[in-house]
Amino acid sequence: MRIGVVGTGYVGSVQGVILAEFGLDVICMDVIEEKIALLLQGKVPIYEPGLKEIMDKNVAAGRILFTTDVKYTVESSDVIFIAVGTPPKDDGSADLKYVLEVAQNIGKYINGYKVIVNKSTVPVGTAQLVKETIQTVLNERNMEYPFDIVSNPEFLREGKAVGDCLKPDRVVIGFDSDRAAEVMKKVYDVLYINETPFIFTDIETAETIKYASNAFLAVKISFINEMALLAEKVGANVQEIARAMGMDGRISPKFLHAGPGYGGSCFPKDTKAIVDIGRKYGEELKVIQGAIEANEKQKQRMVEKIVNRMNGVKGKTIAILGLSFKPETDDMRDAPSIDIINGLVKNGARIKAYCPQGMKEAKWRLATIEEHIQYCENEYDAVQNADATVFITEWHQFRGMSLQRMKDIMKGDFVFDLRNIHVKDRHVRTMFNYCPLGRN
Ligand SMILES: NC(=O)C1=CN([C@@H]2O[C@H](COP(=O)(O)OP(=O)(O)OC[C@H]3O[C@@H](n4cnc5c(N)ncnc54)[C@H](O)[C@@H]3O)[C@@H](O)[C@H]2O)C=CC1
Numbered sequence: 105m106r107i108g109v110v111g112t113g114y115v116g117s118v119q120g121v122i123l124a125e126f127g128l129d130v131i132c133m134d135v136i137e138e139k140i141a142l143l144l145q146g147k148v149p150i151y152e153p154g155l156k157e158i159m160d161k162n163v164a165a166g167r168i169l170f171t172t173d174v175k176y177t178v179e180s181s182d183v184i185f186i187a188v189g190t191p192p193k194d195d196g197s198a199d200l201k202y203v204l205e206v207a208q209n210i211g212k213y214i215n216g217y218k219v220i221v222n223k224s225t226v227p228v229g230t231a232q233l234v235k236e237t238i239q240t241v242l243n244e245r246n247m248e249y250p251f252d253i254v255s256n257p258e259f260l261r262e263g264k265a266v267g268d269c270l271k272p273d274r275v276v277i278g279f280d281s282d283r284a285a286e287v288m289k290k291v292y293d294v295l296y297i298n299e300t301p302f303i304f305t306d307i308e309t310a311e312t313i314k315y316a317s318n319a320f321l322a323v324k325i326s327f328i329n330e331m332a333l334l335a336e337k338v339g340a341n342v343q344e345i346a347r348a349m350g351m352d353g354r355i356s357p358k359f360l361h362a363g364p365g366y367g368g369s370c371f372p373k374d375t376k377a378i379v380d381i382g383r384k385y386g387e388e389l390k391v392i393q394g395a396i397e398a399n400e401k402q403k404q405r406m407v408e409k410i411v412n413r414m415n416g417v418k419g420k421t422i423a424i425l426g427l428s429f430k431p432e433t434d435d436m437r438d439a440p441s442i443d444i445i446n447g448l449v450k451n452g453a454r455i456k457a458y459c460p461q462g463m464k465e466a467k468w469r470l471a472t473i474e475e476h477i478q479y480c481e482n483e484y485d486a487v488q489n490a491d492a493t494v495f496i497t498e499w500h501q502f503r504g505m506s507l508q509r510m511k512d513i514m515k516g517d518f519v520f521d522l523r524n525i526h527v528k529d530r531h532v533r534t535m536f537n538y539c540p541l542g543r544n
């Protein structure tokens with residue numbers, strides 16, 4: 105069985121490589137020639153720990169190839185995964201133009217029975233739209249080929265994508281044809297026989313499961329972030345609150361870490377998209393809307409916290425450590441660092457920034473305020489002569505920083521630890537004007 109993966113971004117490249125690792129023949133296709141050229145040279149266009157090793161192994165075994173040729177991909181695949189982006193439009197709804205572009209191409213080149221698998225995160229009803237699009241093109245071609253659509257949402261986390269795909273918590277398959285369900289069992293044979301939980305359900309439920317899962321996690325984070333703000337006001341400790349809450353098996357300790365707000369390519373866009381779906385169906389999703397608003401508030405509160413504690417930041421130099429939306433990724437999409445840096449610059453601060461992976465993308469995302477930002481070689485270079493240091497992303501190397509060295513080279517003594525990574529250090533409070541999040 106041959107698999108075509110259309111879209112070689114985060115999800116497509118990981119999915120393609122893992123399916124090859126499962127022993128399938130895979131063609132990875134993308135419209136961006138530079139991306140495919142990199143892959144053909146054995147380079148991975150994203151920063152994802154562990155991916156290159158598995159990719160190299162499967163390229164060498166001849167199980168995976170890369171192309172920009174959509175005709176070849178469609179014609180020679182039995183199963184076609186759609187893994188293109190579904191970015192937000194201005195009104196928050198998911199933009200389906202890339203998904204429907206792929207559907208058009210499938211209609212154009214389909215030459216026999218195919219299972220079309222939607223991996224992209226899409227609103228309810230998209231499978232039907234993809235089906236209609238393919239059928240319309242087939243009608244224009246005056247051709248008749250059988251095909252089925254399956255919804256198979258992806259739950260991988262960036263930075264942990266390889267492990268998440270090799271050992272998923274669950275695999276969701278939305279289907280409306282037994283033939284397609286049997287094909288999907290074969291695609292995921294390795295997981296199926298290893299007792300990974302499979303949810304076989306209807307397509308609408310599968311499409312909704314994805315948004316519901318991301319929205320629930322976003323709600324959980326916004327909830328604990330609000331507890332952090334409250335804890336600061338009432339003199340409580342948010343980490344103790346989260347620990348005690350998490351001991352209740354019904355709550356669980358995961359995704360209860362307070363921080364400067366959730367970011368990334370998915371929580372911000374998917375929460376807005378599901379609220380938009382609710383609106384279209386006449387149902388106001390107030391809990392999720394609340395989480396979105398709390399997340400915006402959280403980022404602004406971080407700016408206020410810094411500005412107020414420092415008695416204004418005009419003319420002051422602030423070191424920002426960690427730009428990517430979370431550790432182990434170079435992804436800057438909707439990273440809280442962007443709003444926080446913009447807020448500080450608006451208040452007159454100069455920024456010295458360092459991130460192990462996010463700087464390249466940060467430079468163009470923050471291009472409009474570039475004259476206020478100096479990008480640094482490493483974490484110590486960033487804190488040198490700074491009036492304050494702000495930890496935004498909990499990269500491992502920031503946890504291991506020498507606080508003494510930091511103190512020696514900083515000009516001021518403010519440390520805003522928005523991830524509480526140094527909170528347990530016995531000396532941090534005596535060495536610095538230390539401001540953790542949601543606790544003393
Ligand atoms: N990034 C993540 O961690 C996760 C993303 N998702 C979902 O998966 C989908 C893809 O996300 P990412 O991989 O992050 O997106 P991405 O933006 O990294 O990659 C999308 C790729 O699709 C390509 N593309 C666009 N139109 C194309 C076409 N007509 N033919 C071939 N290739 C085309 C683009 O060139 C790009 O390389 C989205 O719906 C996202 O919500 C789901 C789970 C995790």
Ligand SMILES: O=C(O)[C@H]1O[C@H](OP(=O)(O)OP(=O)(O)OC[C@H]2O[C@@H](n3ccc(=O)[nH]c3=O)[C@H](O)[C@@H]2O)[C@H](O)[C@@H](O)[C@@H]1O
Nearest residue numbers: 258259260261262325359360361363366367368370429430
């Ligand atoms: O649909 C998607 O794209 C993916 O979105 C998230 O994965 P990801 O965005 O890679 O990252 P997470 O680890 O979930 O973190 C998201 C944001 O929440 C923040 N977060 C997470 C956990 C927590 O306790 N506190 C917290 O502030 C992180 O710092 C980060 O900004 C989901 O975890 C994946 O299951 C899903 O597949």
